[in-house]
Amino acid sequence: MKHKGKTNPPGRIKIMKSFSHLMAQKDFHSITTAEIAGNAKVTEGLIYKYFRDKKDLLYQVLDNHFLVFQAKIENRITDKKNCIEQLELIIFTSLESYADNRIFSKILLLEVRNSLDFFDSSAYGRVQQYSRTILEIIEKGIKNNELKPGTDPYTLRKVILGAIEHACLGEIIFGKELDIHAVSFGIADIVFNGAKA
Amino acid sequence: MKHKGKTNPPGRIKIMKSFSHLMAQKDFHSITTAEIAGNAKVTEGLIYKYFRDKKDLLYQVLDNHFLVFQAKIENRITDKKNCIEQLELIIFTSLESYADNRIFSKILLLEVRNSLDFFDSSAYGRVQQYSRTILEIIEKGIKNNELKPGTDPYTLRKVILGAIEHACLGEIIFGKELDIHAVSFGIADIVFNGAKA
DNA sequence: TTCGTGAGTAAGTATCACTTACCATGGCAT
DNA sequence: ATGCCATGGTAAGTGATACTTACTCACGAA
Secondary structure (H helix, E strand, C coil), X not given: CCCCCCCCCHHHHHHHHHHHHHHXXXXXXXXXXXXXXXXXXXXXXXXXXXXXXXXXXHHHHHHHHHHHHHHHHHHHHCCCCXXXXXXXXXXXXXXXXXXXXXXXXHHHHHHCCCCHHHHHCHHHHHHHHHHHHHXXXXXXXXXXXXXXXXXXXXXXXXHHHHHHHHHHHHHHHHCCCCCHHHHHHHHHHXXXXXXXX | CCCCCCCCCHHHHHHHHHHHHXXXXXXXXXXXXXXXXXXXXXXXXXXXXXXXXXXHHHHHXXXXXXXXXXXXXXXXXXXXXXXXXXXXHHHHHHHHHHHCCHHHHHHHHHHCCCCHHHHHCHHHHHHHHHHHHHHHHHHHHHHCCCECCCCCHHHHHHHHHHHHHHHHHHHHHHCCCCCHHHHHHHHHHHHHHCCEC
């Protein structure tokens, strides 16, 4: 008997909460199904009623976190008309979200990428949308001459996304504090004004 | 009986080669010790004579690949005196190395980061040195006014490293082709001259 | 000759992800 | 009322896999 996804029973919620909680402490592979179930006070078998396998659980937890992340970004950038301001805000908000949602960022930046089936998941769909939003803003910026006409939008996106992700890695891995304002300003300054004297 | 690391017996080499070869085909966790041993024509037990565990094998293979990577970079940048040229060369050479050494980049960018014990490994020591080299060039560049005086060297390094890594991810994960010349030039252009019109 | 050491093997074992078969309850059509 | 079946949940496996233990063999030095 498989779960159809029409309801959201307490067992399912408890499993996701338990797993989320464990992800804050250790990496995916060293979390056992026995631990997840024990922590959630259900039996191991129930996990497989609601999730295809352990990875599917990971992806669905990520998907949940991504919803909040995405809503925050989409909400904020609608105020700004200026493309550069929009991009600056995306950099800042991404850093902020990564910083106060360690589990989300740990899963997204460290755990899911090495397994190909992630890219079929609904969570990856959200990554793509976030990524597409950035590209569209850049293309608009080039069109109305806010950004240099020769800029390759894909490369610019690579630099922005790469900088954001790299900035978070130290914090995620070593638990270092990150001055979000300073770093996001610094990244934007380099990306838009250049580092050359 | 543990291995002291003084010699490099054929079994050890065969195991590392076998593992390297398997890493080109699938991800770390779906490679089994039985496969590694079978492929290398030794018994499973021998793996644990030379490597503490499967992860240790991963780190030592990475370490080997990193040696080549590092040598190439250090060699090339000694020609150039100009700091910006040095950084441009690092960007290009990194992309190039990542591109024609898929196993190396897959391990470094996707597989090792989620496990804390990597950061005690000798391979991580090499990552740190590579990273330090970049920082030193940036600091020199700021001192002799090639780069803007206000630049935070750590942030600039984040942008450069992040851009490089992000540029490679698509290639590693989906096997997409990457125009190294175009992308490395694009990254350098944005980072040094800025994207703002 | 003996002894110690490095290279390699064979046969486990504990643990883990995942499966199968089962139980209980409540709403609902007959 | 009654039968029924979908949904939420459990209990007890099972095969695979990472890692361990105890062993053999070859050989160079004392």
